[in-house]
Amino acid sequence: AILCAYICHKFLAPIKSLSSIEQFSIEEFFSLVQQFFSTFAHFNWSADALRLYPKSYKPKTLVGRSLAHNRGSMRIISPSAPFNNTGRSTINSTRDLISEGLERVLQLLTTINTITSEDKWNALKQILELSHEFPSEKVKSILRLTLSSENGQELDEWIGWTKSRLGHFLNDCEEECHLSIQTQNSIEYRSNNIEGFYAIGFQLDPQSLNRNRKFFDCLKKFLNQFNLCPNRTDSMKISQDVISVHDWKLERTQPKPQRLRK
CATH class of the missing domain: 3.30.70.590 (Poly(A) polymerase predicted RNA binding domain)
Structure with a gap:
C-alpha cells in the first residue's frame, strides 16, 4: 500500500473532485502501473530507503528511530506506524524474490503491445495471470x-x-x-x-x-x-x-x- 501511495503521490495529477475519479481512464491507470514496476524494479533496495512523506510533514527526532528505520532489507519509511518502517521484517532472500518478480513484470510489458486501450487491458490481465514460481530456477x-x-x-x-x-x-x-x-x-x-x-x-x-x-x-x-x-x-x-x-x-x-x- 505504501508503494502504491508513493507512485500516486509522485505521478498522479491532483484530483480536483470526486466526480473526476469516475473519468479516470484506462490509459491513466496503465501509466501508473508502468511507473510502479519500472520504479521499484530498478530501485536500489539494498542501499536506499524509500520514503513517503507529505510535503507538510516534518520528521521528528526520536530515540531509536534510526534503528527502526534501518531494520529489514526493504526499508519503506512513512510517517505512520508501525515504527515508521513497513518493511522492517523483510529478509534479503524475500527482497531478492520481490525484485525478481517486479523485473519479470517489467520484461513482460516490454514484449507485448500496449498501444490501444484493449492492448492495455490485455496487458493488465497477463500481469494478474503471472504465477508464483516455486521453486525458482536457483533453488536446488x-x-x-x-x-x-x-x-x-x-x-x-x-x-x-x-x-x-x-x-x-x-x-x-x-x-x-x-x-x-x-x-x-x-x-x-x-x-x-x-x-x-x-x-x-x-x-x-x-x-x-x-x-x-x-x-x-x-x-x-x-x-x-x-x-x-x-x-x-x-x-x-x-x-x-x-x-x-x-x-x-x-x-x-x-x-x-x-x-x-x-
Whole structure:
C-alpha cells in the first residue's frame, strides 16, 4: 500500500473532485502501473530507503528511530506506524524474490503491445495471470515439513504454531548460515485435512545442505520450539526431510491422495 501511495503521490495529477475519479481512464491507470514496476524494479533496495512523506510533514527526532528505520532489507519509511518502517521484517532472500518478480513484470510489458486501450487491458490481465514460481530456477534443494494430527482443528492449530516460529528460523538460516531461501506461498493439505505439507527452498544442493552444521543447528533449534506448544497433543507430529528439486517435482507427478492448497 505504501508503494502504491508513493507512485500516486509522485505521478498522479491532483484530483480536483470526486466526480473526476469516475473519468479516470484506462490509459491513466496503465501509466501508473508502468511507473510502479519500472520504479521499484530498478530501485536500489539494498542501499536506499524509500520514503513517503507529505510535503507538510516534518520528521521528528526520536530515540531509536534510526534503528527502526534501518531494520529489514526493504526499508519503506512513512510517517505512520508501525515504527515508521513497513518493511522492517523483510529478509534479503524475500527482497531478492520481490525484485525478481517486479523485473519479470517489467520484461513482460516490454514484449507485448500496449498501444490501444484493449492492448492495455490485455496487458493488465497477463500481469494478474503471472504465477508464483516455486521453486525458482536457483533453488536446488527442498526442506519439506510434514505436519499431522488426528483432526483438522488440531492440524490448523499446529500449522499456526509453525508459522509463528518460522520467521525466526528463516532469519537464522540467512544471517547465521548465509543461505538464500525461497518459501512456498501456501500450506498443502491432504484431502482428509489431517496432514499438511510446507516446503522451503535453498540454493544449496541437498548434499551440501545436509553437511552444513550451522543449518542443522538452526533446524534443531526450530524443531525444539514445537515441544513448547502448550496445546500439543500426542497426535500432533512433525517430520522433515531434505530432497532435491528434481525428486520433489518427480514426487508431485506421481498419483497420490488429493492435495489441497490453502
